[in-house]
Amino acid sequence: MTMTLDAIKENQKVKVIRVSGGWGIRQRLGCLGIHPGDMITIKKSAIMRGPILINIHGNQVALGRGIASRIFVEVIV
Amino acid sequence: MKIALLGQPNSGKSTIFNHVAGYKAVTSNFPGKTVKYETTKFKLFDQLVELVDLPGTYSLTSFDLAELEARKYLLNNNIDVVVNVLDASLLSRSLELTLQLLELRLPMVVCLNMIDEAERKGIRIDIQKLSEILGVPVVSTVALKGKGVKELFSVANQTGMAKKPGKELKFSKDVEDIVSQLSFQIKDEKFKSKPNTPRRFLALKYLENDNYFIENIKTSDKKNLKKIEYFQNLLEESHGRHSDVVISSERHHLSMNIYESVVMLQKPHKSLIDYLDNVLMHSFFGYIFLGLIMFLFFNTVFGIGQMIEEPLLDYLYRLIPLVENNINSATLLFSIISGIIQGLAGGIAIVLPYLFPFLFGLAVLEDLGYLPRIAFLLDAFLHKIGLHGKAIIPFMLGYGCTVPAILATRILESERDRFIASVLSTMIPCAARMTIIFALVAFYISPQAALTIYILNLIVIVVSGKVLSSLLPEVTPGMILEIPAYHIPSIKVVLAKTWLRMKEFIFVAWPLIIVGSTLLSLLQYFKLDTIINQFFSPLTLLLGLPIVVGTTLVFGILRKELSMLMLVQAIGTSDVISVMSATQIMTYTIFIIFYIPCIATIAVLWREIGSKRTLFTMAFTFSIAVALGVITRFIY
Numbered sequence: 001m002t003m004t005l006d007a008i009k010e011n012q013k014v015k016v017i018r019v020s021g022g023w024g025i026r027q028r029l030g031c032l033g034i035h036p037g038d039m040i041t042i043k044k045s046a047i048m049r050g051p052i053l054i055n056i057h058g059n060q061v062a063l064g065r066g067i068a069s070r071i072f073v074e075v076i077v
Numbered sequence: 078m079k080i081a082l083l084g085q086p087n088s089g090k091s092t093i094f095n096h097v098a099g100y101k102a103v104t105s106n107f108p109g110k111t112v113k114y115e116t117t118k119f120k121l122f123d124q125l126v127e128l129v130d131l132p133g134t135y136s137l138t139s140f141d142l143a144e145l146e147a148r149k150y151l152l153n154n155n156i157d158v159v160v161n162v163l164d165a166s167l168l169s170r171s172l173e174l175t176l177q178l179l180e181l182r183l184p185m186v187v188c189l190n191m192i193d194e195a196e197r198k199g200i201r202i203d204i205q206k207l208s209e210i211l212g213v214p215v216v217s218t219v220a221l222k223g224k225g226v227k228e229l230f231s232v233a234n235q236t237g238m239a240k241k242p243g244k245e246l247k248f249s250k251d252v253e254d255i256v257s258q259l260s261f262q263i264k265d266e267k268f269k270s271k272p273n274t275p276r277r278f279l280a281l282k283y284l285e286n287d288n289y290f291i292e293n294i295k296t297s298d299k300k301n302l303k304k305i306e307y308f309q310n311l312l313e314e315s316h317g318r319h320s321d322v323v324i325s326s327e328r329h330h331l332s333m334n335i336y337e338s339v340v341m342l343q344k345p346h347k348s349l350i351d352y353l354d355n356v357l358m359h360s361f362f363g364y365i366f367l368g369l370i371m372f373l374f375f376n377t378v379f380g381i382g383q384m385i386e387e388p389l390l391d392y393l394y395r396l397i398p399l400v401e402n403n404i405n406s407a408t409l410l411f412s413i414i415s416g417i418i419q420g421l422a423g424g425i426a427i428v429l430p431y432l433f434p435f436l437f438g439l440a441v442l443e444d445l446g447y448l449p450r451i452a453f454l455l456d457a458f459l460h461k462i463g464l465h466g467k468a469i470i471p472f473m474l475g476y477g478c479t480v481p482a483i484l485a486t487r488i489l490e491s492e493r494d495r496f497i498a499s500v501l502s503t504m505i506p507c508a509a510r511m512t513i514i515f516a517l518v519a520f521y522i523s524p525q526a527a528l529t530i531y532i533l534n535l536i537v538i539v540v541s542g543k544v545l546s547s548l549l550p551e552v553t554p555g556m557i558l559e560i561p562a563y564h565i566p567s568i569k570v571v572l573a574k575t576w577l578r579m580k581e582f583i584f585v586a587w588p589l590i591i592v593g594s595t596l597l598s599l600l601q602y603f604k605l606d607t608i609i610n611q612f613f614s615p616l617t618l619l620l621g622l623p624i625v626v627g628t629t630l631v632f633g634i635l636r637k638e639l640s641m642l643m644l645v646q647a648i649g650t651s652d653v654i655s656v657m658s659a660t661q662i663m664t665y666t667i668f669i670i671f672y673i674p675c676i677a678t679i680a681v682l683w684r685e686i687g688s689k690r691t692l693f694t695m696a697f698t699f700s701i702a703v704a705l706g707v708i709t710r711f712i713y
Contacts, residue, residue, distance in 0.1 A: 023286060023321060024140050024490075028557055030325040031085075031135035033170040036318075037326075047360045050457035051466060051556055057169050058198065060354075060562075062453045064465055064555030 003075065006052065006068035008042045014073035015039055021070040029071070033057045040073065078126045078237050079155065080230075083147060083178065084162030085171050086133030087561050089190040091115075092220040092570075093162060094130035097230070100573035102130050103481070106446035107470060108559045109133055109488040112143050114150060121234055129156075137177040138285045138321070142487055145289065151181065152274060158184045158237035160229065165195035165202060165217065166562070168340065172332035173325075175211065180278040182242040185213045186233045192217040192225075194562065199345035207339045212244030221567055245277070248327040251315060256280050259308045262301075284309060285321040350563045354450070358560075363454050370447070374438050375531070379515050379524060382431035386516060389430065393422035394651050409602055416598030416646070420591030423642035424582075431512045432582060433575065439477050440574045444566035448473055449558055456556050462539055463546025464489075465556040468498045475505035477578065479678045482507075483685055490554045497545045499686050500694050501538050503674040504701075506531070509586075509637040510670050517641060518666050521654045530666060537671070537701060586636050593632050593639050594646055600628065606647070619703070620664050621710040623648065623657065630672070637675050664709045672702035 002017055016038045019026055033056045034040070043060065044053040051062045063071075082090040086108030094102050098117035103110060115130045131150055132143035139145055151159070161178050163171040168189075178185055189195070189202060208215040214232045218225035247253050259280040282290045283305045294302050312320040356362045396418055404411045442448065448470055456466030467488055475482035482502040486495045506514060519527035600606040606628050610617070613627030625647045633640030644665070648656045657665070673695050674682065682691040 019322075023288075023319075025554075026319065026322055027136065027138055027140070027325070030322070030329070031170075031173070032557065032559065033329075035322075035326050035329045044354075044358055044360070046453060046457060048457040051453055053358065053453060053560065057167070058200075059167050059170065060560040062449070062456070062466065062556060062558045062560055064456060064460075064557070066552075066555035067557055068555075 001074065002072050004069045005040070005042075005054075005063070005071040005073050006065045008052075008073065008075065010042055010045055013039060013041050013076045015076055017072045017074055019071055021067075025067065025070065029067075032061050033059065034061075034071065039076070078121070078124055078234060079129070079157045080126060080160055080233055080237065081129045081131055081151065081154075081156045081158075082160050082162055083131045083134060083151065083174075084188075084190075085135050085164065085167075085174055087559065088133065088162045088164040088167075088171065089218075089220040090130055090133065090162045093160075093188070093190070093218070093226055093229070094128060095573075096220065096223055096226045097128060100570075100577055103574060103577065104570065105443035105448070106561050106564050107443070107448045108561065109143065110485070112484050112487045113146065121230055124234070126230075126234070129154075134174065136174060137181075138282065138287045138325075140288060141490075151183070156183060157240075158186060158233050160186050160188055160233050162188045162190050165189040165192045166198050166200060168195070168200065168202065169332055169336035172335055173328045176246060176328050176331060179211065179213075179243045179246060180275065180281060182245075182275045182278070184236050184240055185243055186229065186236050187211060187213055187215045188229050189215060189217040190220050193219050197346050197348075199343040201341040201343055203339045203341070207335070210244075210335055210339070211246075213242075221564070221570070246331060248324075248331065252312065252323060252327050255308055255311055256284065259283065259305070262304055281324060284312060285324050286319075350565070353563055354560075357447070357450055358453060363450075367451060367454055370442075374442070376524075378431060378434045378438060378511075379519055379527070381434040382512075382515055383520065385430035386426055386520065389426035390422065390651055393418070393426050396422075409599075412598040412602040413595055416595035417591055419598075419646050420587075420594035420642070423594065423638075423645065424587045424590055427516045427642060427645075428509075428512045428582065428586075428638050431515050432508050433579065435508050435511060436477060436575045436578050437571065439473075440571045440578075441566050442473075444564060444571060444574075446561050446563045449560045452556070452558055453560060460553070462497075462501075462542030463549075463553055464494055464498060464542065465553050467556055467558055468494065468501075471498050471502050472505055475502040475507060476511070477508050478581070479503055479505070479507045479674060480681050483678065483681050486685070491551070493549050493551050494553050496686050496690060497542060497549065499682060500545060500690075500697065501542055503678055503682070503694060503698060504534070504538055504541065504671060506534060506670050507637065509675070512638050513641045513666055513669055517644075517653060517662055521662055522659050526659075526663065530663075530670070533667070533705075534670065537705065541697075541701070586638070589636055590639055590642055593635065594643060597628060597632070597643050597646055616703075620668060620706040622661055622665055626665065630669075633669055633675075634673055635676055637669065640669055660710060660713050663713045664706050667709050668702050668706040670702075671705060672699050674698065 008014055016036050018036050019029055041055040043055050049065050051064050052068050053062050082094055084090050091102040091104040091111055097119050102115045111132045117128050119126055131147040134144045134147045137148050161175050204215050214236055216229045216232050218229055260276040263276045263279055309320040312323045316323045357366055397415055400414055452466035452469045455469050459465055459468050471482040471485040474485050479502055483499050486498040489495045489498055514527050514530055610624045610627035614624050617624050617627050629640040629643040629647055632643050645651050
C-alpha cells in the first residue's frame, strides 16, 4: 500500500515509489540518495509534528514533515 | 598550477585546505559552512600552486546559491586539476557528483577522505579498481589527522601536468541515444554558451532542465529551445518520469553499480558514539540534554571568566595611580596614557576571560556535530516563527559573532527565510555582547539576572520572528538536512579555530578599543564629551541612565564591547555598581544588546540583504531597544 513518508512509524523500512514536487525538491532529494526504488529506514520522529530522521544508504537525513509528505513509499514487511 | 577542491558538503575539503594553508577556512561538522571560496598559494615541488576551496556541492545541477557559485567557478576559470573530495563512508551517494565532474572532462583526482570512518562502518574499498573504472587516480586520506594529504597533492600535480581527463561513463543505451542525439545537435548549432564546455555536459544540463542553462537558451536562441523540449519530451514519454529524474536516476544506478563492484561490506565496529543519538535526539531526553548542555556551557564560560576577570582587573587598574604619581593628572599626557591603559586593561581583563572559553566551547560543539541535532530538535519550534530547523545554525553561530551568522543564513533556501533569519541573528547576543552581560550584569548584579536577559532575549526574538513572518506570509520550504556522524573534536583544530576567531578580536577590535578609549580621554580633556552627551540626553533621560553614558552608545556601534569598556571610563570607576543602580545597569545592558548592530554587521547585512532591508533592520532593532529599555527602567 502506498503511503507518504510522514505517516510511517519509527523503525519501519520502506521503499520509495515516487517523489511529488517541483524540480528543486526532486533534485535535492536525489542528491541525498532518495530516488524511486531506494530503501529508507525511519529512525526517529520528532514531537509536535517536527521532522523525521531517516537512514538512507547508511547516512542520516532529517526531513521536515512538509517534505516527507511528498515522498510516496511502500512499507516493506 | 591551479587546483580546485570540490566535493559534497561536509566531506572535508576545508580540512584538507587548512592543511596546506594553515588554519584559514573555518571547518565544522555540519553541511554547508563554506559559503564562499577561499584561495591559497603554496610551493609544491618548486612550483607555485594555487589552491581553491570551493563550497560544498551535492550536484552540478542546482538552485542553491553556494553550489551555483562553485559551478560557475569550475566553468569560468582555467583549472588544471580538480580534486574531488569524497566522504568515503558515503561512497555510493558521493559518486554521483564524481560522475557529473567526469562529464566536465577536466583532469581530476578522486580523494577518498575519512577512509578510517568508512572502515569503521565496515566499508572496504578497492581503490585500484575504482581508479580503473573512473579512469582517474584515487587517493585515500584521513584529512583530520593529515594522513595522505601530501600524496594527494603530488598525484594532483602529476595529473594536472598530464592534462588527461577521466573516462566518459555511459548511461543505459536508450537514454544515452537521446543524449548523444542532442549533443550532436549542439555540435551543429551555435547554441553553446561557452566554447570549451563539453557537449555531452551541456546536453545533460538541458535534459535536466537546469535553470541557468535553459534561461540562457531562452534569451538567446528560441529555435533551439524547441529542440531541447523535443528531446526532453522524448525521455519523459519513454520513461514515464520527468526528464531530470530520468537523468539523475541513471547516474544513481551507475554509481550504485560502481559502488557494488568496488566495495566489500564487512561487519561494522560499533562504538559508544553510535548510541549517542539515542539520547541526544530522543523526543524527550533530547530536550533535557539540550537545556543541560546550554546551561553547563554558559555556566562554565561565566565561571572561568569571573575567576580571571576580578584579580586581573584589580591588578591592571593599580597601574593608573602609579602613573598619577609620576605625571600630573591634569595634563594632556596623563589623559592619553590613562586612556591607553584603560583600553588595554579592558581588553585583557574584561573581554578575553569570557571570549576565550566561549569560543572554545562553541568550537567543540560545532566539531562534535551537535548543531544539526539542535536543528532537528528545534525544527517544530522554528516553524512557529516562520522558519525551519536549519535556521538554528546561523543563530547558534550568532552567539559567537553576528557576521558569520549572517553569512550562514545562505544555507536557507528561500530569500524570505534568509532575510528573517538575518534580522533575528542581529538580535542574538554575540560574544562581544555576552561579555557585557557577564561582566556587567552577572558580575555586579547576579548570574540569575544574566540568565533573565538571555531568556528575555529569546522571547523578543520569538515575538520578532512572529511579527516578521506575518508581514511576509510565505510558507517556509521544509527542512532537508543531513545529520553527520559525530566526530571527536581534535584539540588542535579546536584551538586553531578559536585562535582564528580570537584574532578578529585581538587585531581588529582591540586596537579600536584602545583608540576609542584614548579618544574618549581626549574628549573628556577638552570637555567635548559633554556636547555629545547633551545631544543624546533625550535618549539617556528617557532610559533613566546617567547622562555621561551618551558617548558610550555612539562607540558601541563600532564595537559592542567598546560601549561597556568606555562606560567604565566615562563614569570614572571600574566599580560600576557604586555609580549606577542595578536598574540602570540592567536598562543599559538590554538597550546595548538590541540597539543598532555593530558596523561590521551593518556592512555584511548591506551586502547580503540590500540597503533598504538593512536600514529597516537598524530601525527595527533600535525601536525594540528603546521600548525594552523604557520597560526595564520602570519594572526592574
